[in-house]
Amino acid sequence: MGLGGPAHAAECYADYKAKQDNPLRLQYGVAQISGQCSKAAAQRQLQQRLGAQGWTLLNVVSVFGPEGLAQRRDSAGSNFLRF
Amino acid sequence: MPDPTSSASDMRRSGGRLIATGIFAVAALLVIGAVVMFWALPDANAFNARVERIFIENDTLTSASEIKLLEILAQSGTAFSDTLTNYRVLIGVLLIFAAAMLVAAVVFLMLLITFNRRMAQIERTGIQVSSLLISREENKVYLNNMGFSLTAAAMETLAVLAEARMDDEIMTGSEIEGVISGRSAADCDEAAGATRIKRLRDTLGNQMVSELLVKNIARRGYMLAIDKDVIKVL
Numbered sequence: 029m030g031l032g033g034p035a036h037a038a039e040c041y042a043d044y045k046a047k048q049d050n051p052l053r054l055q056y057g058v059a060q061i062s063g064q065c066s067k068a069a070a071q072r073q074l075q076q077r078l079g080a081q082g083w084t085l086l087n088v089v090s091v092f093g094p095e096g097l098a099q100r101r102d103s104a105g106s107n108f109l110r111f
Numbered sequence: 112m113p114d115p116t117s118s119a120s121d122m123r124r125s126g127g128r129l130i131a132t133g134i135f136a137v138a139a140l141l142v143i144g145a146v147v148m149f150w151a152l153p154d155a156n157a158f159n160a161r162v163e164r165i166f167i168e169n170d171t172l173t174s175a176s177e178i179k180l181l182e183i184l185a186q187s188g189t190a191f192s193d194t195l196t197n198y199r200v201l202i203g204v205l206l207i208f209a210a211a212m213l214v215a216a217v218v219f220l221m222l223l224i225t226f227n228r229r230m231a232q233i234e235r236t237g238i239q240v241s242s243l244l245i246s247r248e249e250n251k252v253y254l255n256n257m258g259f260s261l262t263a264a265a266m267e268t269l270a271v272l273a274e275a276r277m278d279d280e281i282m283t284g285s286e287i288e289g290v291i292s293g294r295s296a297a298d299c300d301e302a303a304g305a306t307r308i309k310r311l312r313d314t315l316g317n318q319m320v321s322e323l324l325v326k327n328i329a330r331r332g333y334m335l336a337i338d339k340d341v342i343k344v345l
Contacts, residue, residue, distance in 0.1 A: 043173075045166060052159040052185040054166050056173040086167050103173040 039094050040065030043104070045086040046078050055083060057107030058100050065091050077111045130221050134214050141210040145203060152199055158188025238323065245270055252315070259318040265311045267291050284308065 040061045047054050059077070061070045070088045078085050090096075101108050162185040166172060172181065233239050244253035251260050252269060261269065271290050275282045282290075284304025289296035291307065321327060326336040335342075 045173075047163055047166075049159070051189065052162060052182060054163075054178045054181055056178060086163065089170055089173075100173075103175070105175040 042070035042091045046083040058104045268307045
């Protein structure tokens with residue numbers, strides 16, 4: 029369980045890449061993950077949340093705690109904690 | 112056991128089959144070409160998939176402007192693939208035209224060869240009557256637009272023969288004489304009809320030979336109306 033450090037953190041976030049087809053639109057975003065803090069869990073949750081909005085999850089880049097939010101806020105832009 | 116034989120009509124039939132096979136082969140080749148062309152051209156999604164892979168593989172391409180650029184890249188690729196689709200249709204249409212032209216060319220070539228062969232045959236058989244026009248008022252008969260004047264009696268004989276030919280009938284000498292003199296055929300002499308035929312042949316043959324072979328040039332003399340290359344003396 030201890031692998032990856034942030035598994036026990038109270039707050040867990042993941043940054044991901046997603047797409048929409050026809051025309052191709054790309055998205056890099058940050059989202060909060062509930063429960064276990066792992067890439068697999070993040071993948072499961074994000075697939076559902078993005079799928080509901082018509083987006084397809086491409087991959088989960090990483091999972092991190094609240095300390096990683098600041099450095100990703102600019103890149104994610106409007107997709108920061110959108111889903 | 113039958114001998115293996117080959118006749119001219121057999122050859123013509125096999126030639127026709129060869130032409131059909133050839134045309135079919137040309138059409139089949141063009142169809143294969145079209146299929147390969149349509150199959151080989153990249154589809155619209157190829158560009159999007161490539162851009163998507165670049166996006167996944169590079170974790171540094173995450174800022175909004177970079178993502179926007181990647182999207183534009185994909186869009187321009189899609190626009191290009193639209194152009195390719197247009198080209199594909201264009202090439203397809205041209206291919207169809209080319210196929211039609213090729214097949215038409217082959218067909219016309221074959222027709223030309225056949226016509227040449229028939230021409231040579233006609234040249235060998237001498238005169239081929241393609242039109243016979245009997246003009247009773249001028250006492251003239253036009254064979255292939257060559258006019259020959261006949262005596263009234265010969266005219267009568269020719270008209271009777273032409274009428275019989277139109278009804279697909281064959282007439283004996285006494286029948287001909289009967290029709291012309293207005294008596295019944297049983298009362299007529301076979302020799303009288305034969306004489307009429309002989310006179311018709313003499314006048315018509317004489318004029319035809321003078322028109323086609325032995326020409327009379329006014330105030331100069333006589334000359335064979337043929338190419339000098341075709342003359343051979345054994």
